[in-house]
Amino acid sequence: MSARQTAGGFFLISETLAAGVRVYVACIPVQLMLGIQVLPAIVLFVALSLLYTYIGGIKAVIWTDAVQFGLFLAGGLFALFYIPTLVDGGWAGAFHHAGQAAKLRWLNPQFALGAPFNIWMGVIGGTVMVLSSHGAEQLIVQRVLACRNVTDGRRALSLSAVLIFPLFLIFLLVGVLLWVFYQTHPFQIPLPQPRPGLKSEDFVFPIFMITEVPPVLRGFLIVAILAAAMSSVSSALTSLASVSTMDFVKGQHGGRSEAFYLRFSKYSTVFWAAALIGVAYWSREAKSVLNVAFSLRGLTSGALLGGLVLAVFWKSGRPLALVSGMVWALAVMTAIQFLPKMAWSKLLWEKWVGPEIFWPWFTLIGCGVTFAVAWLVNSVTKAHSTR
Secondary structure (H helix, E strand, C coil): CCHHHHHHHHHHHHHHHHHHHHHHHHHHHHHHHHCCCHHHHHHHHHHHHHHHHHHHHHHHHHHHHHHHHHHHHHHHHHHHHHHHHHCCCHHHHHHHHHHHCCCCCCCCCCCCCCCCCCHHHHHHHHHHHHHHHHHCCHHHHHHHHCCCCHHHHHHHHHHHHHHHHHHHHHHHHHHHHHHHHHHHCCCCCCCCCCCCCCCCHHHHHHHHHHHHCCHHHHHHHHHHHHHHHHHHHHHHHHHHHHHHHHHHHHHHCCCCCHHHHHHHHHHHHHHHHHHHHHHHHHHHHCCCHHHHHHHHHHHHHHHHHHHHHHHHHCCCCCHHHHHHHHHHHHHHHHHHHHHHHCHHHHHHHHHHCCCCCCHHHHHHHHHHHHHHHHHHHHHHHHHHHCC
16 A cells, blocks of 8 residues: 555544534533434434535535634624623623633643643644644645645645634634633533443533524524534545545556546545534544544544655655554554553553653654654664665
């Protein structure tokens, strides 16, 4: 298998897992609104996303992404300014209450590999993670490739970097305000009973939207959140179908007609939609969907970034070394994620390694393993060939 196909396979694995978790989150308000079970809600949501993706392709995805981003931003701003009107003391009272409970404490300068978050995770781990997502993964790269020229592509990446911070800040503050609100207001819809190891915080915002917002504005807020989620799903479907077609089918059978590849791409879109449904249904058992989504992406993000850097800058490297580095990175990241959670290995991990490593470090670790193993394999094979 070539380095390109190895990278493509890694992306198919990670994006299917991560996007499936995002689908489950998006289906929570659908489930609450319609009063249906989780599986029908997942199927309905994915089917609607699949419909316009299948018919319109990447052009439909790009245009709907733009509209849906606007709705998502407007919905976040509405929630940010609406929730304080329901709290005694408004903005000042809400943030005073949150501050007393340490909910506004954002700077943790202590370096650690485990939770909770600290500034080093954001500056170092977060930077490497963004390099991987924006430089080595088809989900983002396809949007840049849809630009008219290189200049527009650079502007799109720069705009993404500028907008992501205020967008994250808005919804972090919304989360703080929701915590303040529910300290003095009961839930109109009971939170799902948490099972051992499982949490129910992912239902808080959907319950607030359905029960505490006036009907007309309620519809707008729900549409805004669902629109952003559908944008994420449609982008995942097109990127998965594109990699399947270009890296595996066209790479192996390049003599077919363009009509064949277009048809295969549409069929693969349906296949990946079914895969997302399966992963989303499995995600209902997750402790925290946020941590699960980023952890699953961390399985391969370091290998993808490391493989890209080596392919571009390491001219003397051999394909075997690159592929070996990526495969070992996947193996190491799988061990890092799952060994601390297994009963038979948890005590040994805590004794010999320490606390469980948090996901912001996953991409950096995976990238480092890729570099190290690729260099070692390349050195060994070079020495062997010169004998």
